[in-house]
Amino acid sequence: MPAQDVASQRRWGRISEQRAGQLQRQVQAKEERIVELETENAVLHLRLAQYRGTSGKGAGAATQLCSQCPEREPPRRSAALAAPQLWRRVQALKQDTEALRASSLEVFRACREHLQDGLSEVVAAVQRAPLCHEALLAWQSKAGRLERSLQEVSARYELERQKRKVLHNRLVELKGNVRVHCRIRPPLPSDEEFDGQASQDSSAPAGVVHAVDDETVLVRWDRPAHRSIHKTYSFERVYGPAESQQVVFADVCPLLTSLLDGYNVCILAYGQTGCGKSYTMLGPLSKDERGDLGIVPRAAGELFRLISENPSRSLKVDVSIVEVYNDDILDLLANERRPAVSGPPWEAPMTKATKREMSPPTRAPVRSAEDFIALAAGSLRFQARRATRVHARSSRSHLIITATVTAAPAGGSPEDGQSLGPRLQGRPAGGRASPGPPGAQRVGEQVHAKLQLVDLAGSECAGVSAVTGAALRETSFINRSLAALADVLGALAEHRDHIPYRNSQLTRVLQDVLGGDAKLLVILCVSPCRKHVAETLRVLGFGAQARHVQRGPAGGGGAAARKPRNQ
Ligand code: ADP
């Protein structure tokens, strides 16, 4: 066989082999596909069987529903009938929904507007807040500044008040802690009468005592048959017969300021009977009496006026009124003394029961000047008086009116401690007049200062006043107590170690003001008449001696005698 044939045979053999391989693979794929389809077919059969079961159940249920339907109409027909109704309902529901939506939108819009308003208000408030805060801070700092300046002003006021107090006190001390004024009373009709009888020389002028100026008294009497009298006396102040009660009180007034500054004050009228002591000290106290008010009612008015100027200090005033009669101390405010109103006052027997020797006098609280004056006027009805040849209503006792100024109990007023006078802090003023009921000193109460107003009984010459019996005994006690007073002043003026306070009840009662550092004002009352000249000279001599007494800081730590200016 040719080679060409062999080669083509081989080629065809290869092609046949390839083709067979292809066919074999196609057959294999077909077989696999058949297996898949058979599997799907089985699954579909299975599903079909399930659907049939389900549709069978549905048909049964449908048949049951149909059987329940009253018209036994087929469901499709009833659905067709219900459809328009449902559609209408659906439409209505749609409309409702639409309306609801619209109103919801409306509400939403309103809410949003409200919210926006609120928000803008909040924003505005937040924006304003810093401004308000700034204004508040400004006010706060302004209030702080004002408070500070108020404190400064208060401190300065307090400082000025203290300075004023010190200066006022210095002024009073410069005038003298013991001051002596002299008052010449005007001539009275009774003087003429008496002078006419007593004097053989009717051509001589009745008036022999003159106020040369407001510090000098001249006693001048040129007697033809006797040695002439020509004496001059100097005092801190001399009042002529024409000078009014008001003028006299004007010089007393600064002492009341000292009283409220915490200094004890004593004003004492000294002189012959009938020379104007009671007139000067009291004046007419009741409405029946005519004339100008004296020192006691005016001082009461001034005291309460000063207290009312500073109500925060809560100062109170208690008054005690005693008389020293025949060397006994009688409490004119004591209850047992009151029944004596019915009888002639001084003639009522003064039993031992009415005596309150050195026992605390009754202290009556007074709330006004009127109370004070009424109390003084009421108690004066009990004071011992008697008609003498010199004076128809001669006081037979020394009258001592004490006004005790107290600060409110501790813890009552913050100023209590501060308001106490420099001399009185930590101790009761005056000391001896410890209070008795009623109006006794309250617990914790501090005595601020004491004011003593003294109307002494008149010194007199028994021969001139022509008294006898009980009146003579009274005169003797009066003169002895006045002599004791002169002795005390003399001892003080001479800086003696022993001061004879205990020689009389009068000097015992006045011991604090005489020996202490109280402001003491002695008002000498003298008659202008020649018939009284001897007693006038004695009174002026007493005043000159009193001027020598100087105590306290102004006196250089004790009693420095002033150079006497009297001739
Ligand atoms: P004393 O108390 O000194 O014994 P009084 O004060 O009772 O004296 O005065 C005696 C009389 O003198 C009284 O009638 C009184 O009115 C009158 N008298 C005293 N001083 C004055 C005066 N300065 N101005 C007017 N009358 C006075």
Ligand code: MG
């Ligand atoms: Mg009198």
